[in-house]
Amino acid sequence: MDGHSRLVGWLKVALPLxxxxxxxxxxxxARTIDPEAAIPYAEVDIAERIREPRMTDPAYAGVTKDGATLTLTADEARPEAEGDGSAVKVHAQLATPDGARTALTAGTARVMSRDSKLLLEGGVLVATSTGYELRTDTLTLGLDRSGAESAGPVEGFGPPGQIRAGAMQIRQAPESPGTYVLVFNNRVTLIYQPH
Structure with missing residues (x-):
């Protein structure tokens, strides 16, 4: 028996040992794990979720009757009575069939399922693909058909310049079905700023 074979024989015994x-x-x-240490955190979270049910990072996507797509995300949403709900830090996007896009950001939102509407509140920012950037306190967005309407004054900028108005709507153009327009009304002020 040569030295190599003896070494292999010893290693077969020594290595497993x-x-x-x-x-x-x-x-x-190894440290022992205390299973009781993790339970208070879990109990607090579970008890709070039972008392106040909510979803974190919810997302909604749908298509209106006139073919527009609506996507909605929020940091947190809570259910309310009769299918209604509320959400905080809301981001929405409305893409109408004519190719226009409107991005909406709001501090809070309330779903009014009976009216198929979403009420955006807490400082609403509106940015359209046509170059308008507007701010209003509240905005009602249709969930079953394309459209939005501010409940109060609007101000911001657009391609023609600085705009202030008592109200604003995004709606289908009556004379051109399938085309959507941004309408300002109620004491509209435009400060024209040529490019």
């Missing part, structure tokens, strides 16, 4: 010794020290030296 060494591995067994290393594994046993891992279990002997």
């Amino acid at each position: 060494l591995a067994l010794a290393i594994l046993s020290t891992l279990f002997l030296v």
Whole structure:
């Protein structure tokens, strides 16, 4: 028997014993886990979720009767009575069939399922693909058909310049079905700023 064969024979016995010794020290030296330490955090979260149900990072996507797509995301949403709900830090996008897009951001939102409307509140920012950037306090957005309407004054900028108005609407053009327009009314002020 040569030296190589003897070495291999010893290693066949020594290496498994060494591995067994290393594994046993891992279990002997390892810290013990206290299962009670994690429970208070879980109980607080579960109790709070039962008391105040909510969803984090909810998302909604739908198509209106006239073919527009509406997507909606929020940081948090809570259910309310009769299918209604509320959400905070809301981002929405309305894409109408004519290719126009409107991005909406609001501090809070309330779903009014009976009226198929979404009420955006808490400072609403409106940015359209046609170049308008507007701000209003509240805006009602249709969930079943394309359209939006501010409940009060609007101000911002657009391609023609600075705009102030008592109200604003995004609606289908009556003379051109399938085309959507941005309408300002109620004491409209335009400060024209040529480019």
